[in-house]
Amino acid sequence: MILCFDIGGSAIKGAFARSVETIVPLDRRPTPLHDFAAFVQTLRDVIDEAGERPDRLALSITGVVDPETRAIKCANIPCIDGRNLFEALSTSLGLPVLIANDADCFALAEAGAGAGRGHRIVLGAILGTGVGGGLVVDGRLVNAEGGFAGEWGHGPALAAMAGTPPVAVPTFDCGCGQRGCVDTIGGARGMERLHAVLHGHLLASEQITLLWQRGDAQAARTIDVFIDLISAPLALTVNITGATIVPVGGGLSNVAPLIAALDTAVRARILRRFDRPLVVPGACRIEPGLIGAAILGLSGETI
Structure with a gap:
């Protein structure tokens, strides 16, 4: 089982998935914008809500990852801007972490489960x-x-x-x-x-x-x-x-x-x-970010 997130400047949406066809949404939570510890704790709360330890986390997130430094540029969420979020979250949460931009996750959702099939x-x-x-x-x-x-x-x-x-x-x-x-x-x-x-x-x-x-x-x-x-x-x-x-x-x-x-x-x-x-x-009219993150996570590839 993987836990996927769609993280924007106003809300963090989570879901657990065993396949692209079985994505189960969890409670939506406000995004902590200025407190990284609170940001991590929000993700931890979603993990606890899932009731089962996932194999990995997959995040669709506003912002872009620098392919050389792996730091994220994210003006909408200041507390993560400039961080190597892969390292920070995997260390804090003890799980492998995959991250992709929200537009990339939309494209991945459409390619795997939408108009791009x-x-x-x-x-x-x-x-x-x-x-x-x-x-x-x-x-x-x-x-x-x-x-x-x-x-x-x-x-x-x-x-x-x-x-x-x-x-x-x-x-x-x-x-x-x-x-x-x-x-x-x-x-x-x-x-x-x-x-x-x-x-x-x-x-x-x-x-x-x-x-x-x-x-x-x-x-x-x-x-x-x-x-x-x-x-x-x-x-x-x-x-x-x-x-x-x-x-x-x-x-x-x-x-x-x-x-x-x-x-x-x-x-x-x-x-x-x-x-x-x-x-x-797009054919994925409901939560394409979560669908894309689920596809990313279920691929099992670390990036």
């Missing part, structure tokens, strides 16, 4: 508050040792002009330290920023997508520019990776017409031609 190369794309991604090849994370493979949301990749007819789009500073990243426009907050630039007033992404589906001209213009901007870097990522399916997670993945429009635009811009959808909503 049967595909050799699966690019998981996150369109949530921001933009993220993970890459799975032959059932294994490319980021098995940590790193940034599949992170198509970062790098100054946005076009200066977009939409039909084209309109100038300013670049914005990104939280990663660069400027003009896909993340600054491609997620929900980015869509809201784009709408404000185009039309001079703020709307929530939920309102924008709803108005678009109802035929509102301003919302339609925002979505037109939005799709044009993000489809090009996503298409390039597909070309580079050779992915044959791109499951999408995050809040914007719930807007099926938006994902369908993105799919059409991406397929028009890639070298390989598909006569089926390529960019699709």
Whole structure:
């Protein structure tokens, strides 16, 4: 039995798993943000709740592991930022520990139990508050040792002009330290920023997508520019990776017409031609982080 965790800035979700088909959720707990001892104790409490000592722990976590130092970069949870979490947790809890980024775990879940089943190369794309991604090849994370493979949301990749007819789009500073990243426009907050630039007033992404589906001209213009901007870097990522399916997670993945429009635009811009959808909503609609962590843990590989 393995114990898997989905750890975010607000909550720690745990579950125990004997197979991908038998994942049993445990009580959700608040994430201690500034006290590492309390963070470890929360994980220990979940282990105790499971009622059985697991073979190992597998964590899906916000943040990225440096493949050389194994230190985690995690701004959302300051008490773990900069730590070698593998070492710290395995020493404190006395169990082998596996860790992967939450976007990587989403990709792993989709490859093993979702829309990516049967595909050799699966690019998981996150369109949530921001933009993220993970890459799975032959059932294994490319980021098995940590790193940034599949992170198509970062790098100054946005076009200066977009939409039909084209309109100038300013670049914005990104939280990663660069400027003009896909993340600054491609997620929900980015869509809201784009709408404000185009039309001079703020709307929530939920309102924008709803108005678009109802035929509102301003919302339609925002979505037109939005799709044009993000489809090009996503298409390039597909070309580079050779992915044959791109499951999408995050809040914007719930807007099926938006994902369908993105799919059409991406397929028009890639070298390989598909006569089926390529960019699709993720099939693991409930707790993909836990599913991905379970797959990671059940693989039995230490990383």
